[in-house]
Amino acid sequence: MNVDWDNFRTIWLKKGDQKTVQIIDQRSLPHQFVIEDITTVDQMAVAIRDMHLRGAGLIGAAGGYGMYLAIIEDPDSAVKAAAKLNATRPTARPLFAATERQLAALEGLQSATERRSAALDVAELIANEDADHCRLIGEHGAQLIKELSEKKGGETVNIATHCNAGPLAFVANGTATSPGIQAHRDGIRVHFLVDETRPRNQGASLTAWELDSMGIPHHVIVDGASGHTMQTGQVDIVMVGADRVARNGDFANKIGTYMKFVAAADSHVPAFCNFPSSTVDWSIPTGAAIPIEERNPDEVRYIQGLARDGRPTDVLLTPQGSPAKNWAFDVTPARLVTGLVTERGVCKASEDALRGMFPEKASPSRRVSTR
Amino acid sequence: MNVDWDNFRTIWLKKGDQKTVQIIDQRSLPHQFVIEDITTVDQMAVAIRDMHLRGAGLIGAAGGYGMYLAIIEDPDSAVKAAAKLNATRPTARPLFAATERQLAALEGLQSATERRSAALDVAELIANEDADHCRLIGEHGAQLIKELSEKKGGETVNIATHCNAGPLAFVANGTATSPGIQAHRDGIRVHFLVDETRPRNQGASLTAWELDSMGIPHHVIVDGASGHTMQTGQVDIVMVGADRVARNGDFANKIGTYMKFVAAADSHVPAFCNFPSSTVDWSIPTGAAIPIEERNPDEVRYIQGLARDGRPTDVLLTPQGSPAKNWAFDVTPARLVTGLVTERGVCKASEDALRGMFPEKASPSRRVSTR
Numbered sequence: 001m002n003v004d005w006d007n008f009r010t011i012w013l014k015k016g017d018q019k020t021v022q023i024i025d026q027r028s029l030p031h032q033f034v035i036e037d038i039t040t041v042d043q044m045a046v047a048i049r050d051m052h053l054r055g056a057g058l059i060g061a062a063g064g065y066g067m068y069l070a071i072i073e074d075p076d077s078a079v080k081a082a083a084k085l086n087a088t089r090p091t092a093r094p095l096f097a098a099t100e101r102q103l104a105a106l107e108g109l110q111s112a113t114e115r116r117s118a119a120l121d122v123a124e125l126i127a128n129e130d131a132d133h134c135r136l137i138g139e140h141g142a143q144l145i146k147e148l149s150e151k152k153g154g155e156t157v158n159i160a161t162h163c164n165a166g167p168l169a170f171v172a173n174g175t176a177t178s179p180g181i182q183a184h185r186d187g188i189r190v191h192f193l194v195d196e197t198r199p200r201n202q203g204a205s206l207t208a209w210e211l212d213s214m215g216i217p218h219h220v221i222v223d224g225a226s227g228h229t230m231q232t233g234q235v236d237i238v239m240v241g242a243d244r245v246a247r248n249g250d251f252a253n254k255i256g257t258y259m260k261f262v263a264a265a266d267s268h269v270p271a272f273c274n275f276p277s278s279t280v281d282w283s284i285p286t287g288a289a290i291p292i293e294e295r296n297p298d299e300v301r302y303i304q305g306l307a308r309d310g311r312p313t314d315v316l317l318t319p320q321g322s323p324a325k326n327w328a329f330d331v332t333p334a335r336l337v338t339g340l341v342t343e344r345g346v347c348k349a350s351e352d353a354l355r356g357m358f359p360e361k362a363s364p365s366r367r368v369s370t371r
Numbered sequence: 372m373n374v375d376w377d378n379f380r381t382i383w384l385k386k387g388d389q390k391t392v393q394i395i396d397q398r399s400l401p402h403q404f405v406i407e408d409i410t411t412v413d414q415m416a417v418a419i420r421d422m423h424l425r426g427a428g429l430i431g432a433a434g435g436y437g438m439y440l441a442i443i444e445d446p447d448s449a450v451k452a453a454a455k456l457n458a459t460r461p462t463a464r465p466l467f468a469a470t471e472r473q474l475a476a477l478e479g480l481q482s483a484t485e486r487r488s489a490a491l492d493v494a495e496l497i498a499n500e501d502a503d504h505c506r507l508i509g510e511h512g513a514q515l516i517k518e519l520s521e522k523k524g525g526e527t528v529n530i531a532t533h534c535n536a537g538p539l540a541f542v543a544n545g546t547a548t549s550p551g552i553q554a555h556r557d558g559i560r561v562h563f564l565v566d567e568t569r570p571r572n573q574g575a576s577l578t579a580w581e582l583d584s585m586g587i588p589h590h591v592i593v594d595g596a597s598g599h600t601m602q603t604g605q606v607d608i609v610m611v612g613a614d615r616v617a618r619n620g621d622f623a624n625k626i627g628t629y630m631k632f633v634a635a636a637d638s639h640v641p642a643f644c645n646f647p648s649s650t651v652d653w654s655i656p657t658g659a660a661i662p663i664e665e666r667n668p669d670e671v672r673y674i675q676g677l678a679r680d681g682r683p684t685d686v687l688l689t690p691q692g693s694p695a696k697n698w699a700f701d702v703t704p705a706r707l708v709t710g711l712v713t714e715r716g717v718c719k720a721s722e723d724a725l726r727g728m729f730p731e732k733a734s735p736s737r738r739v740s741t742r
Contacts, residue, residue: 030690162595194693196671198569198593201688204672208693220695222569222671224533224594224627228663228701231629256595258602259630262637292599300567300593301575303674305686313686315676317572319401322565322579324591330599 001033003213009172010053011061011127018120019072021065025052026168030209031306041070041081048095049088051200055169056243056279057130060094064126067102068119075112078103078119090291091252091329093244094278098126126278127171133276133343134173141179141239141274141341142186148236149188156189156217158236160226160264163197163254164206165241165274175274176241177207179341184216192218193235195226197254199300199326223256227263238264238271239341245273245280249334249349250287255327261336273332273349274341277358285351287331300324374404374584380543381424382432382498389491390443392436396423397539401580402677412441412452419466420459422571426540427614427650428501431465435497438473439490446483449474449490461662462623462700464615465649469497497649498542504647504714505544512550512610512645512712513557519607520559527560527588529607531597531635534568534625535577536612536645546645547612548578550712555587563589564606566597568625570671570697594627598634609635609642610712616644616651620705620720621658626698632707644703644720645712648729656722658702668695 014020014037021044025034036052038044044066047053053062063085070081082099089095105122109115148157157180163169165176174181180190192211197203204220211218221229229235238260242251251273264271284290300317301324307313318324337349347353385391385408392415396405407423409415415437418424424433434456441452453470460466476493480486519528528551534540536547545552551561563582568574575591582589592600600606609631613622622644635642655661671688672695678684689695708720718724 030693031687193696195595196569196688198567198595204689204693209690212690212692218693220671220689220693222594222626222697224566224569224625224630225696225698225701227630227633228626228698231701254595255593255599259595259598259634262598262633263630266633300591303676303686303688305674305688307678307684307686313678313684315674315678315684315686316402317567317674317676318575318591319580319583321583322401322575322589322591325564325596326593327596327599330596330602 001213005167005214008167009131010058010168011065011171021069023047023053023062024168026054026206027052028312030205031312039069040073041066041084044069045084045088048085054202055164056092056094056241057134057170057175057276058168059089059092060098060278061127061130061171063095063098064102064123067099068123071106071115071119075115078106089293091243091293093281097278101126130170130276130278131172134170134175134178136343137175137274137276137341138173138178138182140345141272142182144237144272144346145179145183145190146188149183152236154189156191157183158191158193158234160193160229160235160238161207162195162203162226162240162257162260164202166207166210168206168210169241175276176239177210178274179239181214181216190216192216193226193229194218194220195223195256195260196220197256198223199303201303202254226260227267230263230267230269235269238269239274242273242275242279243329244290245275246284246287246290247280247282247354248286248351249337249340249354250331252287252290252292252329252331255330258330258332261332265336270338271336272339272341273337276343277361280354280358280361282361287333290331292330293328295326295328297324297326300326376538376585379538380502381429381539382436382542392440394418394424394433395539397425397577398423399683401576402683410440411444412437412455415440416455416459419456425573426535427463427465427612428505428541428546428647429539430460430463431469431649432498432501432542434466434469435473435494438470439494442477442486442490446486449477460664462614462664464652468649472497501541501647501649502543505541505546505549507714508546508645508647508712509544509549509553511716512643513553515608515643515717516550516554516561517559520554523607525560527562528554529562529564529605531564531600531606531609532578533566533574533597533611533628533631535573537578537581539577539581540612546647547610548581549645550610552585552587561587563587564597564600565589565591566594566627566631567591568627569594570674572674573625597631598638601634601638601640606640609640610645613644613646613650614700615661616646617655617658617661618651618653618725619657619722620708620711620725621702623658623661623663623700623702626701629701629703632703636707641709642707643710643712644708647714648732651725651729651732653732658704661702663701664699666697666699668697671695671697
């Protein structure tokens, strides 16, 4: 597959058709590149819930476009549509931020034309901001990688990541792998260790696909091997994304991230969490308040891949009688995090550092009172 | 499948045929129960290397029976056969212990009949000892679980395990799950959290199969979810097996064990490593000296399961162009281990404690000099 990475987007308005949103159906990757047309908010809700698209930033943008499609269908359906979209997946913060933002923008607008136009503007704004913030995260994070490269005298910098928080998880550019990709483009020698990320294997199928198609050196490993690579000096830096960040720097990310950060701390490997500010939930003091989505256990019991005959096939891995549990995320405490990389730069994982980085968002009540 | 767990063995001499060893071909589990006839040392070497059978204790017993088959074929082939068997897999200590023991027993025996008879005796002795030691590990470890049960007022004790170190990994009884199975038989309420254990999924396919067919409550989880379960108070005790133990208590076990023990320590969950003394390599001071087997990367890139049409099928999980790395084991440092459970009882993970438990093995040079 030839992908135009310079102009890559994961969600966009169909050319010549303002009533259709197009997405990449990520369920077919890495083996097929399928584009799906979405024309109703119901279709968008299914696409989010059943993970045709996924990733914190992309879910947010899909929420924005979903609201726009709802307004086209029925100009007065905004509140119902927001509730429908919010109910699809419970953990990622950008989804709720997007629907809130749409509701605020639509407030007071009466005519269908005005409402439609405003909803489109906000949807495009959310998408563009996401792509732009991810680009900036790439630039700030690349500095960390360049410093490691200099320390190693130009030797390859080994970057470990978990799940997919690359371009596919956002509107473009990504967060976890954005710095490494930027460093690679700037001529720094990098190599990624890609956790396959069970149960849905977004690392093996999506991150590996991105890196493979960009020609960036990488190896896929099982999630359990991540500790071994850090313990044996094969990792210089860990970079992951986040689905929701509490204001103290605790963060929820794909199941398995907590163990990766504990092992990184034990092995003295610096470990960063990269995210745009839309991921921060300023209303919650610690990660304990983040709801953890539990998904269908069959996502653990079955796995999909490509059979030798070239057909996508899912296979049963467990005895028929064995039940499974399937938490989609876990929470990594700030104490295990070396630093946070946002669109504004790098900071410590603490409430003070986050407030310092985003003073206007940190304390909305104070902001209002000083106006 | 109805399994007679009271008389269960994973390797045995065929009834009425002293020249054939039978094993369970574990590659077909959990979906089929296949018994394989092994009549030559070459077949046994293939069965070990290609993992028709696996697990530290069972590999040891297979080494013992493999030597016996070699002696039947050619009474003078012992040294060559030992080298062949030792070359199959590099990490598990009991394999080398078994071939060494056979060579020592055969030394000085001249007649083919004598050699054959001695080799059979040693093979049966190794197998019986393994089954017996695992039974004792179950009894000692069950005490720990009973104490937890009492502390919880009879509430279910949640036991987390990794990979398969149950009956299938040994001649019988197993190590990691032996205490929990014993406690269950003694009427204690237990529940297992079974890591699926990528890449070969011995947890999802073998441990789950054992527990399912014994009717013991369990859930399969992805390896990355193990930290989340411990962090959120859903685990009372971790018990795993070992493939090789250094004399300071560091141990090699299935890839992913190190991360599990780091997360257990971080979450204040007691974590034990259970093994018979044949697993201890008294010649190495720390785990750093344990060779870590690297296997075919296609074990990561492909996975086998049962397709919807009921046929065993392997499917590709990664892009065709993405390479993988596949370490079979990692090393858990003794500092992360709450205790060791052996056939003689429970002790700390330290050289002093291990020497105290096995004084006759700890210092062979001193033992000889005092005779």
